[in-house]
Amino acid sequence: MAERSRRQVKKTQDMQRILYLEKERSRMRMIRKILKTPSVNRTEEEIKILGEAPDLVNQIQSSIKKLKCLKERIKEVVDEPDILSKKCSELAKALRESSFTVVYTGAGISTSAHIPDYRGPDGVWTLLQKGKQIILKDLSLAEPTFTHMTIKQLHDEGLISHVVSQNCDGLHLRSGLPRKALSELHGNMFIEVCPKCKPLKQYVRLFDVTERTGLHRHATGRFCKKCKTELKDTIVHFGEKGTLQWPMNWKGAAKAALKADVILCLGTSLKVLRRYPGLWRTNEPLEKRPKLFIVNLQWTPKDSQATLKIHGKCDEVMKLVTSYLKIEVQKYEKENDPIFKIATTLLPHEISTTTRLHLTKITIDNVGTTNYKGKHLKNVKAELKNELESCSNSEEVLKDLHSKCNLQPHIELTDITSTNSLMELHVEQIDSRTYSLKSENLQDTDRNNTSLSGWYGKGCAKWKKQRKKTNLSCKRVKTGKDQTDSDV
Numbered sequence: 065m066a067e068r069s070r071r072q073v074k075k076t077q078d079m080q081r082i083l084y085l086e087k088e089r090s091r092m093r094m095i096r097k098i099l100k101t102p103s104v105n106r107t108e109e110e111i112k113i114l115g116e117a118p119d120l121v122n123q124i125q126s127s128i129k130k131l132k133c134l135k136e137r138i139k140e141v142v143d144e145p146d147i148l149s150k151k152c153s154e155l156a157k158a159l160r161e162s163s164f165t166v167v168y169t170g171a172g173i174s175t176s177a178h179i180p181d182y183r184g185p186d187g188v189w190t191l192l193q194k195g196k197q198i199i200l201k202d203l204s205l206a207e208p209t210f211t212h213m214t215i216k217q218l219h220d221e222g223l224i225s226h227v228v229s230q231n232c233d234g235l236h237l238r239s240g241l242p243r244k245a246l247s248e249l250h251g252n253m254f255i256e257v258c259p260k261c262k263p264l265k266q267y268v269r270l271f272d273v274t275e276r277t278g279l280h281r282h283a284t285g286r287f288c289k290k291c292k293t294e295l296k297d298t299i300v301h302f303g304e305k306g307t308l309q310w311p312m313n314w315k316g317a318a319k320a321a322l323k324a325d326v327i328l329c330l331g332t333s334l335k336v337l338r339r340y341p342g343l344w345r346t347n348e349p350l351e352k353r354p355k356l357f358i359v360n361l362q363w364t365p366k367d368s369q370a371t372l373k374i375h376g377k378c379d380e381v382m383k384l385v386t387s388y389l390k391i392e393v394q395k396y397e398k399e400n401d402p403i404f405k406i407a408t409t410l411l412p413h414e415i416s417t418t419t420r421l422h423l424t425k426i427t428i429d430n431v432g433t434t435n436y437k438g439k440h441l442k443n444v445k446a447e448l449k450n451e452l453e454s455c456s457n458s459e460e461v462l463k464d465l466h467s468k469c470n471l472q473p474h475i476e477l478t479d480i481t482s483t484n485s486l487m488e489l490h491v492e493q494i495d496s497r498t499y500s501l502k503s504e505n506l507q508d509t510d511r512n513n514t515s516l517s518g519w520y521g522k523g524c525a526k527w528k529k530q531r532k533k534t535n536l537s538c539k540r541v542k543t544g545k546d547q548t549d550s551d552v
Contacts, residue, residue: 091117095124137363141375151374152381155328155357156388158371159223162326167215168343169229169236172331172360173378177206179233203253204272204421208239208396211330214382216241217393226320228343230332232299238403239396243310247317249340251298254403255311258288259296264309267408271420273297280304285417286410318342324354331378334364399425 095117098110106114114121143151159165171179216239218224228247229236234254236246256273258265265288273284274297282296300306306314321327321343329337337343345353355371358364359381367373374381386393404425410417 092120092124095120099124099128140361142361142377143375148374148376148381149384151372152384153388154372155359155374155381156385158326158355158357159218159328159385160389162223164225164320164323165223165326165328166320166324166354167224167227168327168329168332168334168337169211169215169227169231170330170332170334170337170360171231173209173211174206174231174233174235175331176209176211176377176379177233177235179203179206203233204270204423206233206235207398208235209379210393211378211382212236212239212241213396214386214393215239215330217386217391218389219245221391223389224328225323226316228317228320228337230336234403237311238401240400240402244313244316246311247313247320248298248311249306249314249317250300251306251308252311253297253299254407255298256284256286256295257298257308257310258291258293260291260293261288265290266310267295268403268406269410270403270407270423271418273418273420274299275418275420286414289411314342321345327354327356329356329358329360329364329366330382331360332364333360333362334358334366338365401425 095114098106098114099121101110142148212235215224215227215236219227219241226245226247227236227241228249230250232248232251232253234252236248237243237252237254253272253274254269256267256269258267267286276285277283277297277299279301282299284295284297286295287293288295298308298311300312306312322345350369356366356369357372357374358366358370359374359376359378361375361377401423403423
């Protein structure tokens with residue numbers, strides 16, 4: 065009986081708590097509704113309700129202001145052409161006069177390579193929160209953008225000394241930027257390392273090594289040739305700390321920040337980078353800190369400290385800057401990609417450890433036409449398309465065709481994904497790299513079924529956990545209300 069009474073007491077207390085929370089929520093909803101109406105149109109009863117709960121009114125008003133502020137901050141703003149040109153001229157002058165410039169880069173410099181950012185209107189997290197579908201595609205298809213090539217060119221000219229990047233896409237490395245002048249704080253999707261070898265043994269691959277990895281799971285399934293230890297990827301997920309010497313190169317980043325007289329931030333929201341005090345010299349007074357230039361479409365937490373904020377796309381801004389500096393930027397050429405020189409090829413028994421698309425060189429014949437094994441690329445693409453249409457829709461057939469033709473993936477996969485045949489396949493089984501594509505033919509999938517493996521899943525687990533908690537709390541409140549109604 066005593067045990068039963070204790071359960072009954074706890075049950076009653078839980079019910080009272082649920083009823084109290086429901087009462088407070090309904091009260092807040094009522095006050096919110098009243099606050100939305102103009103003060104002139106409010107009734108005496110509504111004014112009385114507001115007067116009885118001044119603290120609650122202030123709380124709601126402050127939350128409304130915060131929400132408006134957040135909505136303003138996520139808006140993408142573009143400067144007028146004349147203003148943009150003037151600002152780019154100022155940035156070019158600052159780069160020319162600087163003795164040591166450090167560049168901090170984010171996902172915004174890779175969006176023109178069709179790699180989505182996180183917090184933009186078409187960013188991964190934004191689409192997840194809206195419940196929209198994310199179509200999957202191999203990110204090794206991306207190539208260095210004009211901004212990547214400009215940074216490399218400015219480094220060659222001596223106008224940029226060091227680059228600190230949050231990006232894991234490896235495009236800075238592929239642009240030809242020297243590795244000593246680069247700090248990839250969150251890792252590189254093409255690099256796996258042996259944690260046991262000293263000095264650190266790095267294996268640069270021609271494919272994305274994060275196929276089997278995730279948060280606190282970094283083993284890639286391949287082994288060190290020297291000590292036979294299982295290799296690990298270099299990706300730093302949210303909630304983790306990067307402890308590897310390379311490709312993070314924290315020492316190089318810290319030394320560069322101490323020497324810098326100009327810091328240029330390109331395509332980054334700075335919501336993560338601002339938490340690294342070693343990059344900002346926060347222990348020094350403002351007048352002794354380096355000049356800060358920010359190029360981003362959205363608000364950043366460092367805007368108030370910036371010498372100049374440019375609202376524009378990185379490629380457009382850098383084109384204007386290089387024109388003022390009178391510097392010609394070399395175009396990216398895949399056959400000269402430095403990754404082919406430093407990459408370690410897989411051993412025969414390691415080929416089965418990955419299903420990722422491999423980067424392959426394009427050969428140019430004397431006429432200047434891209435060929436593949438003696439055939440023109442157009443003919444090969446036509447043959448592959450005809451074979452795809454005639455075959456049954458299965459993942460095995462698609463893999464067989466890729467291995468059979470060994471076609472350059474950065475050219476052919478785009479064409480295949482545009483056909484209806486691939487849309488009928490389970491795309492998530494073909495490749496688990498996230499890649500944002502707008503398609504009116506595809507229906508929105510349920511958020512619970514969203515699965516982002518590899519390094520692009522950063523923060524996805526955290527988002528899902530938070531959403532699960534919200535759903536559970538809503539269910540509890542609803543259950544309590546139903547019980548109350550039945551008791552009455």
